Amino acid sequence: MAEGTGRGESLSIWFFVGIMTLAYGLVLLPYGAYEWFSGHEAPTVLNNLHPTFWWGLLLFIFGAFYTLRYRPRPGDKDKV
Amino acid sequence: MHLPVLSLLAVTQLTRLTPIDLIILLLYFAVVLFIGFYVKGSTNTSEEFFLAGREMTAWIAGLSFVSANLGSLELMGWAGAAYQYGILATHWYWIGAIPAMLFLGIVMMPFYYISKTHSVPGYLQLRFGEGARGLSAVSFALMTILMSGVNMYAMAVVMRTVLGWNISSSIWIGAATVAIYVMLGGLRSAIINEVLQFILIWAGAALIPILGLIEAGGWTNLKAQIAANVGSNDYTHLWSTLGHFKDNPMGINWVGIVFGLGAIISFGYWTTDFLVVQRVLSAHNLRAAKMAPVLGAAFKMAVPLIVIVPGLLALSVLKNPDGSIMHLVPTDIARATGQHAYDEVLPLMLIRYCGPGLLGLGITALVAGFMSGMAGNVSAFSTVWTYDLYGAYINKKASDKHYVAMGRWSTVIGMLISVMSAYILAHASSIMDYVQALFSFFIAPLFGTVILGMLWKRATNAGGFLGLLAGTVSSITMFLYTSTGTDAHKMQALSRIALSPDAKPMAENMFRALWSWLICVIVTVIVSMLTKPRPESELNGLVYGATAIPDDGATSLWQKPIFWAAIVFTVFVLLQFIFF
Numbered sequence: 001m002a003e004g005t006g007r008g009e010s011l012s013i014w015f016f017v018g019i020m021t022l023a024y025g026l027v028l029l030p031y032g033a034y035e036w037f038s039g040h041e042a043p044t045v046l047n048n049l050h051p052t053f054w055w056g057l058l059l060f061i062f063g064a065f066y067t068l069r070y071r072p073r074p075g076d077k078d079k080v
Numbered sequence: 081m082h083l084p085v086l087s088l089l090a091v092t093q094l095t096r097l098t099p100i101d102l103i104i105l106l107l108y109f110a111v112v113l114f115i116g117f118y119v120k121g122s123t124n125t126s127e128e129f130f131l132a133g134r135e136m137t138a139w140i141a142g143l144s145f146v147s148a149n150l151g152s153l154e155l156m157g158w159a160g161a162a163y164q165y166g167i168l169a170t171h172w173y174w175i176g177a178i179p180a181m182l183f184l185g186i187v188m189m190p191f192y193y194i195s196k197t198h199s200v201p202g203y204l205q206l207r208f209g210e211g212a213r214g215l216s217a218v219s220f221a222l223m224t225i226l227m228s229g230v231n232m233y234a235m236a237v238v239m240r241t242v243l244g245w246n247i248s249s250s251i252w253i254g255a256a257t258v259a260i261y262v263m264l265g266g267l268r269s270a271i272i273n274e275v276l277q278f279i280l281i282w283a284g285a286a287l288i289p290i291l292g293l294i295e296a297g298g299w300t301n302l303k304a305q306i307a308a309n310v311g312s313n314d315y316t317h318l319w320s321t322l323g324h325f326k327d328n329p330m331g332i333n334w335v336g337i338v339f340g341l342g343a344i345i346s347f348g349y350w351t352t353d354f355l356v357v358q359r360v361l362s363a364h365n366l367r368a369a370k371m372a373p374v375l376g377a378a379f380k381m382a383v384p385l386i387v388i389v390p391g392l393l394a395l396s397v398l399k400n401p402d403g404s405i406m407h408l409v410p411t412d413i414a415r416a417t418g419q420h421a422y423d424e425v426l427p428l429m430l431i432r433y434c435g436p437g438l439l440g441l442g443i444t445a446l447v448a449g450f451m452s453g454m455a456g457n458v459s460a461f462s463t464v465w466t467y468d469l470y471g472a473y474i475n476k477k478a479s480d481k482h483y484v485a486m487g488r489w490s491t492v493i494g495m496l497i498s499v500m501s502a503y504i505l506a507h508a509s510s511i512m513d514y515v516q517a518l519f520s521f522f523i524a525p526l527f528g529t530v531i532l533g534m535l536w537k538r539a540t541n542a543g544g545f546l547g548l549l550a551g552t553v554s555s556i557t558m559f560l561y562t563s564t565g566t567d568a569h570k571m572q573a574l575s576r577i578a579l580s581p582d583a584k585p586m587a588e589n590m591f592r593a594l595w596s597w598l599i600c601v602i603v604t605v606i607v608s609m610l611t612k613p614r615p616e617s618e619l620n621g622l623v624y625g626a627t628a629i630p631d632d633g634a635t636s637l638w639q640k641p642i643f644w645a646a647i648v649f650t651v652f653v654l655l656q657f658i659f660f
Contacts, residue, residue, distance in 0.1 A: 003137055009122055013140060013272050017279055020111050024104060024283065028437045031100055035435070042435020045397075046291050052437050055287060 018066025025060025101440025116261030142375030162391025166315030208544030229501030284445025331584025340590025525551025543608030551600025
């Protein structure tokens with residue numbers, strides 16, 4: 001049974017957690033890289049630490065792990 | 081628990097979103113709406129709609145349990161309180177939560193769970209009869225629907241303040257999205273979104289304390305800078321300033337914090353407010369139901385990092401354009417002078433460290449927090465309305481399908497009433513304090529009734545009902561006594577309720593809770609002793625001493641909820657010493 005979404009469903013709640021954070025990582029990571037390597041950092045405090053890039057990377061790794069770990073597999077629905 | 085005040089007012093628009101921020105926000109809306117449609121197929125029976133099928137694991141129920149209280153209203157209000165009162169605001173996250181959450185899991189959950197009740201008013205009906213259930217259900221339904229409106233209005237005001245968005249657009253977009261996903265998936269939708277919101281809040285807000293502590297040069301330097309900026313060491317000590325009302329910025333003493341907040345308000349909120357208890361009732365077995373609050377408590381202990389630390393950091397690092405220290409002020413002064421208000425501290429810190437993309441993530445976290453607050457309230461409203469009011473007094477013998485339909489319709493109607501109350505607040509924002517205070521009228525006496533009902537076999541139906549009524553009426557009376565009349569009268573009233581002429585308004589809430597709980601307990605005990613007790617056979621599954629508590633199935637130390645509760649409690653005690 002997929003955790004949290006109901007008997008007979010195949011997408012777990014943790015899959016949604018993964019897919020959402022992965023999507024955010026995929027948006028932030030390239031944008032952070034663009035800011036860093038093109039020198040277009042936003043005028044925020046400590047922008048020299050490139051927070052958008054690193055935070056995007058962290059979300060990407062976290063999201064990718066959860067998405068893969070809880071991805072729907074064939075036969076998930078039959079396990080009820 | 082609700083902060084007495086959160087009344088952001090637009091002075092100037094703080095920032096604007098870029099296209100990348102909008103992508104992040106829209107992604108969130110797309111995911112939550114998809115979830116609503118996705119889980120609708122598994123939300124056909126009343127148990128599925130109102131209790132998420134009772135199939136949640138301890139982790140999901142625990143995260144949802146703590147997340148239901150992690151709305152944006154609380155986040156922004158307590159960050160502002162940390163700026164205003166210093167680290168004392170942490171008490172609302174530690175002593176004002178952890179012991180009560182552990183008590184719920186270890187002591188009270190077995191009774192809620194094995195009685196198979198669907199709600200807290202439902203438990204009161206089993207234990208004390210229809211009178212206590214009716215009083216509790218009506219007050220709870222009213223409060224939840226108003227609080228949903230408060231969340232809606234607060235979100236609209238925050239969006240206007242931070243981004244310059246139109247109030248009506250924010251209200252209707254938020255209301256429609258929440259109505260759709262709760263109507264489709266019931267509690268299951270609400271719980272899934274609360275778990276997502278918990279992750280989002282951390283993803284959106286954790287950078288503030290991380291970058292802030294780097295900028296301040298670490299915790300020790302931060303404390304020194306705060307002491308220099310405010311001219312006092314009082315802002316960074318949890319307990320050492322609580323000897324007397326005069327010694328701390330909050331105007332409270334340790335009696336109010338320990339007994340008013342820690343023993344009554346906290347236990348009342350975390351163990352009897354159905355909004356949070358409903359999440360734990362969705363657990364798939366007794367052990368998960370006991371573990372969920374314990375896990376929730378562990379996560380709760382970490383929340384001050386993203387709420388209190390930003391408020392403290394603002395005392396050190398927030399500067400005006402000319403380099404001088406920025407001073408935040410109460411909302412009414414901000415309105416007159418054009419300065420920033422206390423409640424704006426979190427958005428100000430977000431803007432300080434987060435550029436395009438990260439700003440969108442932070443704003444999305446705030447929006448998710450507000451919408452989750454609406455969803456939590458409206459799903460709890462729909463359950464109590466359908467089971468404890470409609471099903472109990474209007475239509476007792478309808479089919480299960482009919483009650484599910486009623487649950488969906490009451491969600492939509494509840495949201496419409498919330499929209500209406502949000503518009504009323506928009507035109508008379510001064511009543512917001514009163515709406516938020518309403519919860520405090522019922523929570524402390526309700527805890528007295530429930531705890532006596534669970535632990536004392538002799539408590540009778542008449543005792544439970546009259547105790548609850550007396551406690552509630554006394555709380556309202558004390559509130560009116562301290563909040564009406566001339567300023568001189570208010571000060572005198574406050575000094576009587578809080579037992580000190582040096583008490584400040586924050587202390588009133590603590591001591592009022594303490595007195596109303598005591599009145600509830602005393603009346604319940606006296607009336608119970610004068611009335612006929614219920615036969616013990618009727619109390620099986622409801623009261624300690626008359627119930628054989630079933631084994632929770634734990635086979636090793638690692639599986640025992642009490643073991644993990646002991647670890648969480650030890651960490652909690654250590655934190656008190658570290659920040660003493």
